[in-house]
Amino acid sequence: MRLQPGMCESTIxxxxxxxxxxAERADFSLSYLSGAFIDPEAWKQTARAKLLELLAYNxxxxxxxxxxxxxxxMGDHLREKIYFRxxxxxxxxxxxxxxxxxxxxxxxxxVLHCHGGMYRWGKxxxxxxxxxxRVLAEYRASFYSGRCVANELVxxxxxxxxxxxxxxxxxxxxxxxxxxxxxxxxxxxxxQNDLSRKSEDVVAKTFLMAGxxxxxxxxxxxxxxxxxxxxxxxxxxxxxxxxxxxxxGWRSVYLAGLxxxxxxxxxxGWMSSLGKMLANHAVKHTWMIFVPGQYKxxxxxxxxxxxAPNPLLVxxxxxxxxxxxxxxxxxxxxxxxxxxxxxxxxxxxxxIYDGPHEFNAEMQEEAFAWLDSxxxxxxxxxxxxx
Numbered sequence: 001m002r003l004q005p006g007m008c009e010s011t012i013x014x015x016x017x018x019x020x021x022x023a024e025r026a027d028f029s030l031s032y033l034s035g036a037f038i039d040p041e042a043w044k045q046t047a048r049a050k051l052l053e054l055l056a057y058n059x060x061x062x063x064x065x066x067x068x069x070x071x072x073x074m075g076d077h078l079r080e081k082i083y084f085r086x087x088x089x090x091x092x093x094x095x096x097x098x099x100x101x102x103x104x105x106x107x108x109x110x111v112l113h114c115h116g117g118m119y120r121w122g123k124x125x126x127x128x129x130x131x132x133x134r135v136l137a138e139y140r141a142s143f144y145s146g147r148c149v150a151n152e153l154v155x156x157x158x159x160x161x162x163x164x165x166x167x168x169x170x171x172x173x174x175x176x177x178x179x180x181x182x183x184x185x186x187x188x189x190x191x192q193n194d195l196s197r198k199s200e201d202v203v204a205k206t207f208l209m210a211g212x213x214x215x216x217x218x219x220x221x222x223x224x225x226x227x228x229x230x231x232x233x234x235x236x237x238x239x240x241x242x243x244x245x246x247x248x249g250w251r252s253v254y255l256a257g258l259x260x261x262x263x264x265x266x267x268x269g270w271m272s273s274l275g276k277m278l279a280n281h282a283v284k285h286t287w288m289i290f291v292p293g294q295y296k297x298x299x300x301x302x303x304x305x306x307x308a309p310n311p312l313l314v315x316x317x318x319x320x321x322x323x324x325x326x327x328x329x330x331x332x333x334x335x336x337x338x339x340x341x342x343x344x345x346x347x348x349x350x351x352i353y354d355g356p357h358e359f360n361a362e363m364q365e366e367a368f369a370w371l372d373s374x375x376x377x378x379x380x381x382x383x384x385x386x
Contacts, residue, residue: 010279023278023295030297032305032338040342044306047298048258054293057216059087064228067091076100077154079129086224093170094163094225095127097154098234105236107375108159108229110262111150112222112244112251113168114359115286116143119196120189122169123162126150135189143245145361153243156368157376159235163225165251166217167288173199204287214288215254222255230261237261239375243367245269245359246322250289257306264374264381265307266367268315268359269322271350273334274300276327284322301331301338309344311381313370316350320357347381 010016028034030047037043052058062085070081078098083091099106113125118139124132125139128148132140140146150160164171173196207214222242230237241264244252249270256265272281274295304312312335316328332350339348351366359367373379 011283016279019278023275026296028297028299028302031299031302032341033334047306050297051258051294051303054291055213055216055219057212057220059220062088064231066228084224084228086221092163092221092224093123094161095123095129095150096232097127097150097160099154099157099159102157104234106157106159106234107239107241108161108235109153109371110222110225110229110240110242110255111153111160111162112242112248112255113162113165114143114245115247115288117193117197119168119172119193122164122171124169127162133184135186143358145364147361147364149243149359149364152364152368156372159229159232161225161229163221166221167196167203172196200287213291215291218251218288219254219258222251223259226259226261239263241265241371241375243371246357247286247288253300253304256312257303262307264311264371266313266315266370267304268363268367269317269320269357271304271314271316271331272300272323272327273330276324276330281322281324299334301334305335305338308339309342309347311347311370311374313367314350315353315363315367317353317355317357319355322357
């Protein structure tokens with residue numbers, strides 16, 4: 001079909017021309033590759049400050065006020081159910097897995113769960129709590145080869161924490177009116193997921209109307225998770241990593257880029273130059289990840305590059321329909337260049353797989369080995385707290 005004047009091949013048709021024109025003016029002035037910075041630490045300080053400003057969420061300081069509501073001896077590890085305060089309103093639920101038979105303090109890993117349209121569960125997507133609804137078991141099989149990433153990591157000697165991100169699990173959407181979902185049948189869970197999906201836009205708009213952002217809440221909670229993790233005597237605060245698939249990969253990018261306490265990161269199924277996604281890929285993504293105004297200053301790989309010189313592994317599947325492959329390639333090129341300029345080329349790696357959007361067993365083994373190489377003594381990329 002011949003395009004009308006002003007139209008282009010985009011899911012938003014004629015509207016895209018205006019967006020494209022504005023996007024092409026972005027100069028990524030806070031990218032390390034902009035040439036504006038000589039001192040890497042000065043660059044990070046400036047870029048982080050701007051990004052935190054754009055995330056626009058900074059609740060009143062408060063103590064963690066930790067509650068441990070459950071302790072279970074699982075044989076090879078201890079599992080604690082905990083709650084802590086991220087801000088003055090409400091508490092964040094999570095699981096902490098503590099290995100047995102290892103020398104403490106041990107390295108710690110924040111496992112960041114995905115989105116995947118499954119709102120009923122958050123942390124349980126990646127933690128084995130001794131039961132699994134059939135819907136959850138099928139979900140794990142589809143995205144994680146049936147494995148629980150947090151449990152795999154605690155078996156390798158890491159202290160692991162997983163929280164429910166805002167809008168998932170115990171923090172999912174509950175309405176005061178309308179259909180009350182009180183059962184746990186498959187139809188009930190799917191109906192709840194559908195309601196949550198359809199409500200994302202009004203939640204995002206309400207956030208913005210109040211002058212805050214949804215991604216700001218996610219990032220803040222993840223940073224507060226680090227605050228809690230390093231308060232544990234079992235954890236070596238100089239050896240922290242983060243890992244996640246999909247939305248968890250996005251969270252890994254922002255946590256690693258913004259929090260200098262993170263010394264190693266694995267990003268699975270979430271890497272692309274944003275410019276390559278504008279025409280046809282915004283429609284495929286959740287409202288949770290859009291940071292207003294960021295694109296003028298920082299592309300997505302620029303955020304991830306703020307982890308440098310510390311180790312970063314990005315795992316990407318060629319068949320991942322959420323991202324254009326040329327966007328992933330552009331991001332890898334930028335990340336390679338930043339790490340090269342900082343003299344630490346070996347500490348960035350992009351691993352490309354065939355297949356769909358997932359974090360399968362083979363990918364997991366590569367990711368775990370990468371964490372080992374950075375966070376365990378004797379690893380080839382072993383990092384310390386400096």
